[in-house]
Amino acid sequence: MLYLVGLGLADEKDITVRGLEVVKSASRVYLEAYTSILLVDKEKLEAFYGRPVIVADRELVESGSDDILEGAKDVDVAFLVVGDPFGATTHTDLVLRARELGISTKSIPNASIMSAIGCTGLQLYNFGQTVSMVFFTENWKPSSYYDRVKENVTLGLHTLVLLDIKVKEQSLENMARGRKIYEPPRYMTVAQCASQMLETEEERQEGVYGPDSLAIGAARVGAPDQKLVAGTLKELAEVDMGEPLHSLVLLGKRAHDLEKDYIQQFAVNEETFNASWKQGYGSS
């Protein structure tokens, strides 16, 4: 059996009791470690589980999935995924491959950022599509996300923006030379995201949002030091939310007063928050 086990969002204790049972009894345990991260390292997990964990990087999952699945017809293999196994990153490929090989699969759900973002006090019913923001480079500033945000904004819905992480990436030079030397990991911050969003708006000029649009920055959701900040995009572009992982929610105009009551406690500046709110949010 292949078990896909969600680990939740923050640390080793966010696994479910059922998930922990699977991890303890499986023959091999893999940790998917390239689309998201926990706030603790592999050693902490191994100590908590009382057993070794094999780190599965993108290469292993995408090209070496048969190694992961080896023998899983007869023994249990656990594949650990930060968040939920079918959340922000789905592992349907691995499941489909398992099925081709006649291996049964089972998934153990857990918190995903896609629903845990409800901790902002915003109603999940009022969210439209989720989008991803990648690190812009000098020559590559993809703005396809902007079209999706526009669709949400037109309907007055909130948009969850998931932020890029770069783990075990090679520089172009090292890749070209076939050198397996990896860059240090990078995690996009709320400030970087807000300023990239403003950059896109300036380029596209479709008035989807602007410097005074309200948004919420969320850092380390689910962790003891979880941090939420509400403010204008201009303000968030300057905010320091500390350690990763970060996410951002662009507020939709349909936001209602109960949501406001909750989020205003996180305001960077209550005056600008209220001024922006009055400009066009809330029940009308």
Next chain:
Amino acid sequence: MLYLVGLGLADEKDITVRGLEVVKSASRVYLEAYTSILLVDKEKLEAFYGRPVIVADRELVESGSDDILEGAKDVDVAFLVVGDPFGATTHTDLVLRARELGISTKSIPNASIMSAIGCTGLQLYNFGQTVSMVFFTENWKPSSYYDRVKENVTLGLHTLVLLDIKVKEQSLENMARGRKIYEPPRYMTVAQCASQMLETEEERQEGVYGPDSLAIGAARVGAPDQKLVAGTLKELAEVDMGEPLHSLVLLGKRAHDLEKDYIQQFAVNEETFNASWKQGYGSS
């Protein structure tokens, strides 16, 4: 401290390790038992936790929240919520009330149907707004959900439909007479939902979807006997998915081939599934 603890979706072992620690050490433990249910009863939870659990019905949470919060400045109170504390039903009211009383709050995330629905193989990125379906009566068939579905359909997005549950409800007669006699619990099925959707379409006639539109029925997500069924709304209106809880996803036209590869294994009838798919789903 007030702890809001997510219990996940299926049974007593879906609580996280951290959540279980909170439950074991809190002074009082409440179970919110009117917006959703686990697939096990209170006694099973009490046996697993090794301590008593107080059932919190709507009346207690909405009018008696100060009883729940009593003393929580000095001792820990755990408020258990099926799914995630800020998922399909948010408990921001209780948190706001706690804050007014100067009580700190902390929330322990867990799987919510809002993200666990990813187990269908549909990408959460491709979902629009989530809607709720209530039980129609002879004279009350609210169709405001249909407008939201229309917005999603127009954009080609999937729609998660959460189905009504009626727990501890009084009949109109008993309510009028002030008799605290409650009706047996009722849980909407996928078949009821699909047929109500078709009823609304027949009444509204806006062509948002029809009998041949594809949808997925999901039952007991996250439980060992989780069941997924893909088919047309006409087919799903006849399907028997067994015990509660059920949910439904109306497929959006933007669905791509990788999603199809995954969901077609759940098809009631592969022929009608493929015929409907060819009518207008998938990358074009």
